[in-house]
Amino acid sequence: MRDVAIIGVKNTKFGELWGKSLRDIVVEAGAGALEDAGIGGKEIDSLYVGNMSGGRFIDQEHIGALIADYSGLSKNLHVPATRVEAACASGGLALRQAIMAVASGYNDIVIAAGAEKMTDVGSEEASSALAAAADREWEGMAGATFPGIYAMIARLHMHRYGTTSEQLAEVAVKNHKNGSLNPIAQYKNRITVDDVLNSIMVADPLHIFDCSPITDGASALVLAPADIAHKYTDTPIYIRATAQASDTIALHDRRDITTLDATVVAAKRAYSMAKLKPEDIDLVEVHDCFTIAEICAIEDLGFAEKGKGGIVTANGETAIGGRIPVNTSGGLKACGHPVGATGIKQAVEIVTQLRGEAGKRQVEGAEYGMTHNVGGSGATAVVHIFSRER
Amino acid sequence: MRDVAIIGVKNTKFGELWGKSLRDIVVEAGAGALEDAGIGGKEIDSLYVGNMSGGRFIDQEHIGALIADYSGLSKNLHVPATRVEAACASGGLALRQAIMAVASGYNDIVIAAGAEKMTDVGSEEASSALAAAADREWEGMAGATFPGIYAMIARLHMHRYGTTSEQLAEVAVKNHKNGSLNPIAQYKNRITVDDVLNSIMVADPLHIFDCSPITDGASALVLAPADIAHKYTDTPIYIRATAQASDTIALHDRRDITTLDATVVAAKRAYSMAKLKPEDIDLVEVHDCFTIAEICAIEDLGFAEKGKGGIVTANGETAIGGRIPVNTSGGLKACGHPVGATGIKQAVEIVTQLRGEAGKRQVEGAEYGMTHNVGGSGATAVVHIFSRER
Structure with missing residues (x-):
């Protein structure tokens, strides 16, 4: 198996992009990543794209x-193009398949993209489409939406570990602060704990500022064998681990709803593959679809003791400059959550940081970064580890 | 890269399975394939599933x-599970990703499954969901359905090459005859050329008997490294090539609508990988979503001169016992077309034939088989070649 490097990255602006279609934003991200890598379409061997629900959001499977076509990779080049779906982990799985394609030697230069166009439908249809990430027969039909599902996780976490609404709010406050430093973020406004606590309740105890938004956006990466990466860039970033795990799709079948076993197992596999420990990681992008999700994630990934995620956050340990900066991009909460793009955007952020190009949100001297992307309420988790040196 | 073998196969019954859900039929296919291979879930390293539109057909992404969970592969085993989508080529792409996972050494035992539950929605919603495989903005919104798109291909083929409605009908007659010999086929009734010509017109010149049906069904394969395949079965079947190509998603952008360039390119790549020629192939399952599609396919794959596909069919050269038996399973036309399952079902048929277990539809002495799976009107094509001997 060959080592794999990332040689080009690009995010579009994240937000309500009413003037652009899915094909527009994917082409923008893909072309930008190729430009960043300094290569043309003729060098591309294959394309993987994460997209959760084109069928529901834009009537397009x-x-x-579609993306190969509108990127000019189809007509004469006939580049293989494969969509990968695992709800909100679609992007992370697209990256994983792209890594496998290069590591195995099947392909040399591969694009891993992710995209979602979510604002072309009303909020009720968007909620219904997102609910299709949960168990339709046992959760969706019973009226469980994702805020409701994560509210149950939050309730038990609060009951068992004493986690408070203020600690949940601290996640949103930090991520909005980070988002204010990220040019592509959907929300650049800083907020306070009181802003969160006084915002409308969506599913008790989750206020609207505990929830990630509905977002349009696309992200792309260009991958190459590590041995030739320096041909394209002075700052290739290396893949140290890719790991994926599944869990029951419905929450009620889990061993413990305050721990995402898929995250625990994927992280264990990733640390083992990279021969690294949580203490070695300098920054991490976690899947904060809700504030409680970030608290569970930092516990499940080994960055906080079980039950202490809220305290660690309130202490500032996950802020830029803290012990383990979490979601320097602004996370799903403030940067936005175009569901199929998120897993790729997380990798773009880590690459940008490890290159030392993150501007005001730069984590100084970062050597190792991690991404953590979740599908649904944790039926899929995918963890990647990246490094600055090979 | 390691050689890969198929050690277990299973199709469910194809048809209107109103008493079963998607999860029921996938578990049936998956468990059947594992039983055929004589192994248990604990040996499974990963799972790939082809599914076109769970979001539209059953409100489930x-x-x-979902499938890992209901197959018992999630809770304790946490087996990675990845959905792959490329419209009606979703199954073929799932097989391709599974092959890559084993060939690369990432995984040993991998399940490649495909499934679609299409009859839980009405025919208008089903047509709308299927139209999402075409270019929504340039075809779907202009009212182009798939029968309409393939009717244009048929019209030009007839105009340019003199292909007749009777020759189109011969495809359906043959495939219904083959389907009558296949226990899982949706349609086992034999039909005549007159039956086709007298059936209602769907999109001139395509009658309803020129069209594949709406179908529920699931199929599964178990893959293993060739070196250990004999541990599980006396009759492993070997993968000789996997190849995929893209073309423009909309028909109007093509060089020539009577040739699917994605098929031509994927076939060329597959023959090259396998070091084989069309004359070496003993039987082929092609993507006959419409009768004209089978005629184009046998031309584009090199089994008939361009423009002669209709004549070759009418001559009986593609019948069981003919020069190159095509769609011994009954094809999409008679066996049925659960869109995400089709690419896997084609492989199940070829494996069954190469094992010599195809009963009354057995192609005697078959050594090499091919599958050809198409997404949309040819924006994606994937070709696999299989052999009885390693």
């Missing part, structure tokens, strides 16, 4: 072929 | 996790 066959997303891989 | 996150199909990989």
Whole structure:
């Protein structure tokens, strides 16, 4: 198996992009990543794209072929294009398949993209489409939406570990602060704990500022074998681990709803593959679809003792400059959550940080970064580890 | 890269399975394939599933996790599960990703499954969901359905090459005859050329008997490294090539609508990888979503001269016992077309034939078989070649 490097990255602006279609934003991200890598379409061997629900959001499936076509990779080049879906972990899985394609030697230069266009439908239809990430027969039909599902996780976490609404709010406050430093972020406004606590309740105890938004956006990476990466860039970033795990799709079947076993197992596999420990990681992008999700994630990934995620956050240990900066991009909460793009955007952020190009949100001297992308309420988790040196 | 073998196969019954859900039929196919291979879930390293539109047909995305869960592969085993989508080529792409996972050494035992539950929605919603495989903005919104798109291909083929409605009908007659010999086929009734010509017109010149049906069904394969395949079965079947190509998603952008360039390119790549020629192939399952599609396919794959596909069919050269038996399973036309399952079902048929277990539809002495799976009107094509001997 060959080592794999990332040689080009690009995010579009994240937000309500009413003037652009899915094909527009994917082409923008893909072309930008190629420009960043300094290569042309003729060098591309294959394309993987993460997209959760083109069928529901824009009446369009066959997303891989669509993107290859509008990127100019189809007509004469006939580049294989494959869509990968695992709800909100679609982007992370697209990255994983792209890594496997290069590591195995099947392909040399591969694009891993992710995209979602969510604002072309109303909020009720968007909620219904997102609910299709949960168990339709046992959760969706019973009226469980994702805020409701994560509210149950939050309630038990509060009951068992004493986690408070203020600690949940601290996640949002930090991520909005980070988002204010990220040019592509959907929300750049800083907020306070009181802003969160006084915002409308969506599913008790989750206020609207505990929830990630509905977002349009696309992200792309260009991958190459590590041995030739310096041909394209002075700052290749290396993949140290890719790991994926599944869990029950419905929450009620889990061993413990305050721990995402898929995250625990994927992280264990990733640390083992990279021969690294949580203490070695300098920054991490976690899947904060809700504030409680970030608290569970930092516990499940080994950055905080179980039950202490809220305290660690309130102490500032996960802020930029803290012990383990979490979601320097602003996370899903403030940067936005175009569901199929998120897993790729997380990798773009880590690459940008490890290159030392993150501007005002730079984590100084970062050597190792991690991404953590979750599908649904944790039926899929995918963890990647990246490094600055090979 | 390691050689890969198929050690277990299973199709469910194809048809209107109103008493079963998607999760029921996938578990049936997956468990059947494991039983055929004589192994248990604990040996499974990963799962790939082809599914086109769970979001539209059953309000369920996150199909990989769903299937891992209901197959008992999630809770304690945490087996990675990835859904792959490329419209009606979703199954073929799932097989391709599974092959890559084993060939690369990432995984040893991998399940490649495909499934679609299409009859839980009405025919208008089903047509709308299927139209999402075409270019929504340039075809779907202009009212182009798939029968309409393939009717244009048929019209030009007839105009340019003199292909007749009777020759189109011969495809359906043959495939219904083959389907009558296949226990899982949706349609086992034999039909005549007159039956086709007298059936209602769907999109001139395509009658309803020129069209594949709406179908529920699931199929599964178990893959293993060739070196250990004999541990599980006396009759492993070997993968000789996997190849995929893209073309423009909309028909109007093509060089020539009577040739699917994605098929031509994927076939060329597959023959090259396998070091084989069309004359070496003993039987092929092609993507006959419409009768004209089978005629184009046998031309584009090199089994008939361009423009002669209709004549070759009418001559009986593609019948069981003919020069190159095509769609011994009954094809999409008679066996049925659960869109995400089709690419896997084609492989199940070829494996069954190469094992010599195809009963009354057996192609005697078959050594090499091919599958050809298409997404949309040819924006994606994937070709696999299989052999009886390593």
